[in-house]
Ligand SMILES: *[C@@H]1O[C@H](CO)[C@@H](O)[C@H](O)[C@H]1NC(C)=O
């Protein structure tokens with residue numbers, strides 16, 4: 442798998458720059474994680490983290506709040522909203538201009554009056570014609586997105602887009618068709634404008650529906666990334682067209698469409714196009730390059746088409762898999778009911794070492810425990826088990842992405858491994874699950890519950906000064922805290938969390 446090498450190369454390059462730019466840092470984290478996951482297990486079952494901890498936050502602070510630490514900024518998208526306002530600012534000023542001018546026109550008799558009136562109309566039309574809409578938006582910290590309506594042509598194999606419009610000055614951009622700006626395994630798409638169709642390729646296929654260009658490279662194949670990098674951004678970008686939209690895909694991975702076909706077929710009624718092997722010039726009346734993105738597994742309804750929210754997304758995916766349960770068990774209405782607890786077991790690192798003990802404790806609290814040895818390959822089979830749950834618990838990792846299939850009011854319990862991984866954990870699953878109207882509980886393990894204690898003495902900086910490890914870079918940090926660590930849950934310390942979860946179901 443060539444990705445490992447790519448990731449390693451990227452890492453050293455970025456490290457050489459001393460992690461100076463927050464964007465690169467963000468990317469680098471992800472690449473690291475990818476490196477870890479790709480080198481360890483099968484594609485579907487891997488954990489992944491959109492990683493931020495203290496060390497990075499300092500850098501972030503200085504860089505125009507490109508990536509604000511979520512801890513401090515819960516809704517966190519304010520800066521993007523501002524940027525959007527800026528982009529759309531121009532159009533209103535021209536209109537007030539036009540009105541002012543109209544008042545100064547004077548008339549001399551009926552005939553001239555008519556001419557003047559006509560001229561006035563012409564002028565008004567001229568004046569009120571909005572200036573060329575901005576095409577590409579680079580203001581988002583994670584995604585680059587272009588949108589064009591009119592004569593838009595895309596030449597498949599070179600992935601080159603031309604927007605033909607007399608109102609456009611000639612311009613060219615390179616767009617990353619994936620929601621992370623630095624991806625070495627993805628080719629950028631060129632988007633340019635032309636004021637006349639003279640020197641642009643002619644259409645070999647005319648389509649009538651809008652199309653979206655995106656890439657299935659990057660971290661595609663990791664269950665968490667499949668959702669945060671693709672399925673949710675696709676929902677945000679495509680759902681508004683109610684199936685009347687076509688996907689033009691680079692780095693195609695056909696198995697991916699098969700794996701998620703139930704979701705995909707709700708987003709588009711059209712066959713996808715493998716752009717990399719197409720020599721056609723496809724013409725669409727409306728083309729988007731890149732995917733909309735607000736935050737990891739989060740939607741800001743104020744900026745989403747149709748005001749979509751995270752609950753619209755979870756409702757959408759539940760319906761794609763015909764999952765019946767919308768709400769978790771209410772113990773207020775059914776006090777005798779045993780709530781179902783899904784215990785997400787991992788196969789690689791960050792496993793529970795004392796599952797039987799955990800099960801016994803939970804059953805003692807009157808839970809029905811389902812030991813979810815998730816085989817994520819079979820999404821459809823597994824998600825119905827998830828949807829039957831009232832509480833899901835697991836150590837931080839991709840398996841918790843399944844929260845999207847839980848009924849509302851269910852409880853997600855995230856067990857956060859040692860040491861100082863809380864910010865990352867909350868970002869990855871805490872805020873998203875709350876936005877999906879689940880209850881979220883977090884349990885930070887102590888050093889005594891970490892199997893790292895079998896590998897390092899208690900006075901080792903791994904425990905006494907985690908920031909010194911985080912500062913070594915993501916590779917080292919991830920190797921220790923994410924790959925070497927399992928969890929021996931202290932069931933007595935943990936019991937109150939499951940009791941709290943039960944209380945929440947009683948509300
Ligand atoms: C596509 O539409 C354009 C404009 O209507 C037309 O000139 C061109 O011949 C059409 N191309 C094909 C392949 O139908």
Ligand SMILES: *[C@@H]1O[C@H](CO)[C@@H](O)[C@H](O)[C@H]1NC(C)=O
Pocket residue numbers: 863864883884885
């Ligand atoms: C876990 O640790 C984080 C960071 O120190 C803290 O904000 C959070 O309150 C802790 N959670 C619990 C349940 O103790």
